[in-house]
Amino acid sequence: MSEFINNREQQTYKNTERLEILKEIFKDLHSGRNINEVKAHFDAFIGKVTIEEIAQLQLEFVNEGSMPAEELQRLYTQHTDIFKGRIEEDNREKRPEEQPGHPIHTFKLENRELDKLVKTQLQVHLWQFEKEDHTENVFKLLEDINLLLDIDKHFNRKEHLIFPYLENYGIYGPTNNMWRIDDFIRDAVKEVRQTLLYYNGEKQVVLEKLNWVIEEVTAMIYREENILFPMALANFTEDEWVKIAHESDEIGFCLTEPEAVWKPERKALDENAISEGYIKMETGILSLKQLELLLNHLPVDITFIDHEDVVRYFSHGKDRIFARTKAIIGRTVQNCHPPRSVHVVEDLLADFKSGKKDSEDFWIKFRDKYVYIRYFAVRDEDGKYVGTLEFTQNIAPIQAIEGEKRILS
Secondary structure, eight states, rough: OHHHHHHHHHHHEEEEEEHHHHHHHHHHHHTTTHHHHHHHHHHTTTTTOOOOHHHHHHHHHHOOOOOOOHHHHHHEEEEEHHTOOOOOOOOOOOGGSSSSSHHHHHHHHHHHHHHIIIIIIIIIHHHHHHHHOHHHHHHHHHHHHHHHHHHHHHHHHHHIIIIIHHHHHTTTTTHHHHHHHHHHHHHHHHHHHHHHHHHHSHHHHHHHHHHHHHHHHHHHHHIIIIHHHHHHHHHHOHHHHHHHHHHHHHHHSSSSOOOSSSSSSOOOTTTTTOOEEEETTTTTTEEEEHHHHHHHSSSSSEEHHHHHHHEEEOOTTOSSSSSOOOTTTTTGGGGOOGGHHHHHHHHHHHHHTTSSSSEEEEEEEETEEEEEEEEEEEEEEEOOOOEEEEEEEEEEHHTOOSSOOOOOO
């Protein structure tokens, strides 16, 4: 037994020592040291790195403070460059992710389509545009960009289905870093689309933006398949993958569809099971089934977070405006928003908790809808804050109402 304890202590010490060496190597990179010198040090002192070490390293840097978006983007790209060919492979025999319909299998199918789109089709059309930026070549790029907008579904499934479970296991590095890079890519695609729609000779802008998009999409595919997906596969249970597969349809897929409906070998839990109990309220009694149906038939979407900012419930009507997945239940609302918009959420909640405000309204154009978003501070009979209710409604049909309607028709 003492020999086992000594071996375990030695291994723990060795792992800690490796992590400290990794941190020093990447601190040199952050300080401006030549990347080739950093690679040489990495090969000499580390050689191969595990997925767990990458997750811990990224978490360490996230915890040490924020940095400008441009610097984060540059360093994250360099991190990826250093890790290429240096990640230890997972030698597990059973690989459920290779089964058609498994969420990772579908993510990889999408990556093959994205890779083909940016490296062949978009790249070729960009070369043609560089030679001659006439209307036909502008239209070709616009068609490619319209296809690339589909990447938002891929990113959304990753951010709202994969990231929450990683956080449950205490893994935050990919969540923070990848989401920021995803946003940079989204913004760049939308910006270059606007430039092309109203093209007025901004050739260099288009070339720089699209070359950057091609490079970053390619790099993100590598990060997902060599860091993020292995990390998720090493931690998630089969039940969690079942839930992720079940909820993926809610968000949609990018450039392709799952090859099959994934059915793990064992029988999945019945997710539709619901208690037959009743809830007695001040103004009536409802069964849980009746209550759920009632909430889901409201012509609005509602979401509730508790006093600790944890998402506890959302309605699930047939025409939801914004996609929601069950993975957000039990997750803090701050981690359900892109990092760049978290401050807005924090400010709103601070006003509700302090009593400065009881409600806040927003209205935006979203696709073919005019969306009215309302937030209400929920307080008990003593005025104590117990949570926040989000109330979302498409008011375009209401705005279109004219005259009167007094009888059935």
